[in-house]
C-alpha cells in the first residue's frame with residue numbers, strides 16, 4: 001500500500017510542473033515602468049516587440065481578423081506599417097485609426113520608443 005502511495009506522489013511531482021504557465025503581461029505589467037523613459041537603446045526584440053505583443057497581438061496576430069486583417073506579427077509585417085507611417089499615426093492617435101482600437105492610448109514612453117525605432121531606420125535587431 002505504501003509503495004502505491006509513493007508511486008502516485010512521484011507521478012504527481014512529474015506532472016505538476018507541466019501545469020505552470022508564464023503569462024507575459026503578468027510578469028511584465030506594462031505600466032510598472034516607473035523609471036524614466038529610456039528610448040536610447042531601442043531594438044525590435046527588446047523594446048518594440050514586447051509593446052506590440054502586449055497591446056496589439058490580441059487583434060493583429062494569428063488570423064488578424066479582429067484587426068481588419070492587418071497582421072503585425074513578426075518583424076516583416078510590422079516593418080510594412082512602420083515604414084509607410086501608419087504605425088506611428090495609429091499609436092500617436094494622429095491618423096484615422098487610433099490604436100489600440102477601443103483601448104487606452106499607449107504610454108508616452110511606449111509611443112516615444114516606437115517613434116525612436118522608426119527614426120533610426122526600423123532595424124530588425
Ligand code: HEC
Pocket residue numbers: 052055056057058059060066067068070081086087090091095096097098099100101102103106
Ligand atoms: C481590439 C482590436 C485591436 C487592437 C487591440 C489593436 N488594433 Fe489595430 N486595428 C484594429 C482594426 C479593426 C483595424 C482596421 C481599421 C479600423 O477599424 O480602424 C486596425 C487597424 C490598424 C492599423 C492600420 C491603420 C491604417 O491607417 O490603415 C494599424 C497600423 C494598427 N491597427 C496598429 C495597431 C497597433 C500598433 C496596435 C497596438 C498598439 C493595435 N493596432 C491594436 C483592431 C485593433
